[in-house]
Amino acid sequence: MSVEIATFAGGCFWCIEAAFNRLHGVQSAVSGYMGGQTDQPTYRDICTGQTGHAEVVQLHYDPTIISFEQLLEVFFYLHNPTQLNRQGNDVGTQYRSAIFFHQQAQQKQAQDYCQQLQQSGVYDQPIVTEITAASQFYPAEDYHQGYVSQNPQQPYCQFLIAPKLATFSKKYAAWLKS
Numbered sequence: 001m002s003v004e005i006a007t008f009a010g011g012c013f014w015c016i017e018a019a020f021n022r023l024h025g026v027q028s029a030v031s032g033y034m035g036g037q038t039d040q041p042t043y044r045d046i047c048t049g050q051t052g053h054a055e056v057v058q059l060h061y062d063p064t065i066i067s068f069e070q071l072l073e074v075f076f077y078l079h080n081p082t083q084l085n086r087q088g089n090d091v092g093t094q095y096r097s098a099i100f101f102h103q104q105a106q107q108k109q110a111q112d113y114c115q116q117l118q119q120s121g122v123y124d125q126p127i128v129t130e131i132t133a134a135s136q137f138y139p140a141e142d143y144h145q146g147y148v149s150q151n152p153q154q155p156y157c158q159f160l161i162a163p164k165l166a167t168f169s170k171k172y173a174a175w176l177k178s
Helices: 013-020 068-078 104-120 155-172
Strands: 002-011 024-034 054-061 097-101 130-133
Touching: 002 068, 002 130, 013 024, 013 054, 013 068, 013 155, 054 097, 068 104, 068 155, 097 104, 104 130
Parallel strands: 097 130
Antiparallel strands: 002 054, 002 097, 024 054
16 A cells, blocks of 8 residues: 655644545544744644644545545635635634645646646636645644544534535545545
């Protein structure tokens, strides 16, 4: 079995992590932090906006089951890549849209995908997704891992994440784990 790593930032990591963990071929999706200058950041640290880190989800996936391009499709489905340093009411550089590539092939695929998506006219604003080399990944605190499944009654999960995951599950039903 082949395993590759992909790292995405698309707003709050709770929703992104929950969706990616449902995909067949994704062995793990771990919430964490990347892209900043602070060593061993905590959630409290990154919420100050002073660390430079984004909330990310790092995937370990089998490219013979799900391709990086399919992961890109899901990533862009799950968030609005035209919002700079925010997703909905979550505002700050830690909520930026970013693809942290782990190999040159991922960089090229991400650049090509963004260009095709921009040219398609799907978005009426420019895509602001940052495409940058992966750096040190810092897993988020344990209480952030699997947050949606552990806290389904939490209002943010009920009213924002659950409807998004329901729509996601319908659209990508063929790609989900059984």
